[in-house]
Amino acid sequence: MKCTRCRKTAHVSLPSHHSGFCADCYPLFFTKQVETAIRREKMFTHEDRILVALSGGKDSLALMLELKLQGYDVTGLHIDLGIPNSSEKARRKVEDFCTLHGLPLRVFEMAAWGLPIPDVKKYVKRPVCAVCGKMKRHHFNRIAVEEGFDVLATGHNLDDEVARLFANTLRWDTAYLSDQGPVLPASEGFVRKVKPLFRLSEYETANYAFLKGIEIHSDPCPYAGGASFTGHKELWGELEHRSPGQKLQFYQAFLKNGKPAFARQEKETGAVLAPCTECGSPTSAEICSVCRIRAAVAESRAQEG
Ligand code: SF4
Ligand code: ZN
Numbered sequence: 001m002k003c004t005r006c007r008k009t010a011h012v013s014l015p016s017h018h019s020g021f022c023a024d025c026y027p028l029f030f031t032k033q034v035e036t037a038i039r040r041e042k043m044f045t046h047e048d049r050i051l052v053a054l055s056g057g058k059d060s061l062a063l064m065l066e067l068k069l070q071g072y073d074v075t076g077l078h079i080d081l082g083i084p085n086s087s088e089k090a091r092r093k094v095e096d097f098c099t100l101h102g103l104p105l106r107v108f109e110m111a112a113w114g115l116p117i118p119d120v121k122k123y124v125k126r127p128v129c130a131v132c133g134k135m136k137r138h139h140f141n142r143i144a145v146e147e148g149f150d151v152l153a154t155g156h157n158l159d160d161e162v163a164r165l166f167a168n169t170l171r172w173d174t175a176y177l178s179d180q181g182p183v184l185p186a187s188e189g190f191v192r193k194v195k196p197l198f199r200l201s202e203y204e205t206a207n208y209a210f211l212k213g214i215e216i217h218s219d220p221c222p223y224a225g226g227a228s229f230t231g232h233k234e235l236w237g238e239l240e241h242r243s244p245g246q247k248l249q250f251y252q253a254f255l256k257n258g259k260p261a262f263a264r265q266e267k268e269t270g271a272v273l274a275p276c277t278e279c280g281s282p283t284s285a286e287i288c289s290v291c292r293i294r295a296a297v298a299e300s301r302a303q304e305g
Contacts, residue, residue: 005029012207015244023211030208033199034066041183043194046071048150051191053140054078054097054105056090056217058209059155061097063197065212067153068103074153076105077143079136082116086222093217106147108139115294121223123300124293128223131293138290142281144191156195159202162236162247163229165254178262181255189273189282199248201240202233 001010003022010020014029021029037043044050050067054060054076067074078094081087091107098105110116115135121128144152161182168176186192197205209216240247275281276288283289 012204014204016201016240016248017245026211027208030062030200030204031066031070033204034063034196035070037182037196037199038194041194043153043183043196044072044151044192046073048073049148050074051106051140051144051147051149051152052076053136053152053154054094055155056093056097057155058214058216058218059157059160059197059202059205061094061155061214061216062205062209062212063153063155064097064103065101065214066208067196068101074103075149076103077140078105078107079139080107080109080111081132082109082111083118083222086219087117089219090217093215096215106143108143110135113139113294115297117223119297119301120293123297129225132223135290135293138281138288141191141193142279145189146280149191151192151194153194153196155197155205157197157200157202157205158247158251159233159236160229161195161198162251163232165251166232166236167229174262177258181259189275189280198251201247 001013001020002008003010003025004019005025005028006022008022008024011023012026013020017029019029050072052060052064052067052074054064056078064074064076076094076098078091080091095105095107097103117128117132117135120131120135124131140152140154161180165177165180168180182195182198184190184193200208236247271284273282273284276283276286276291278287278291281288281290285292287295
């Protein structure tokens with residue numbers, strides 16, 4: 001196959017775009033997809049301060065590098081989860097990456113905050129990933145708000161988005177369906193959240209990371225018991241193979257036709273939120289659920305002596 005742009009031998013074949021690219025031209029395709037996502041969804045401008053959530057995986061690091069190359073004002077935020085034999089490796093990748101590219105980085109340590117994820121696993125009677133995900137979202141938002149960032153960007157790609165949309169559709173979860181999308185607008189106590197890689201598949205992002213020489217953290221988390229949505233991603237991989245372009249079509253048609261209908265339905269049901277008396281994050285109770293979990297774990301630890 002020849003490169004669609006320069007006619008040299010193509011290295012990356014993209015049936016869903018009826019094209020293929022050589023190693024030199026492929027990053028230009030990637031850049032164009034990210035530019036289109038930012039422009040069409042009005043995600044942010046060059047005047048905005050952008051906080052980028054960095055896990056150390058290919059998606060978040062590829063996003064950070066691409067936004068920097070496009071001239072945006074980006075700062076990385078890594079949450080050190082305190083998981084032995086895992087978190088320190090992820091953190092090192094993020095720190096090395098930011099040093100190499102001269103990028104500002106904040107690191108938030110769950111252990112220093114009093115709730116390393118191993119303690120969640122030990123003391124909280126809920127699936128560890130559900131609580132861990134909640135903690136990460138909480139601190140990403142809190143830090144973005146406290147430090148005056150205009151927007152929080154995450155590395156969710158098209159496969160992540162389609163798998164989540166599919167899961168929400170299987171349950172007809174209208175609350176989640178009304179909220180899902182590449183942009184979640186800011187509201188009282190919540191920063192705007194954006195997903196600039198939503199037009200790019202996992203395969204496309206992995207190719208970019210590889211061709212840009214990004215060193216990624218790829219070891220699975222020791223607590224991941226069958227990563228979420230894996231089955232749905234496999235199903236969609238099969239559909240995409242049979243009918244290239246299906247994933248992006250499904251997602252874009254949802255944004256155009258499905259989401260507005262669900263948003264109208266959910267409008268009237270919003271709860272009244274006020275700042276948590278412990279951490280200031282918006283909550284419908286006096287103390288937010290994250291602060292309550294932290295206090296409950298501290299109590300269990302104390303009882304154990
Ligand atoms: Fe947290 Fe679960 Fe992800 Fe591990 S796999 S980082 S515990 S959400
Ligand atoms: Zn709180």
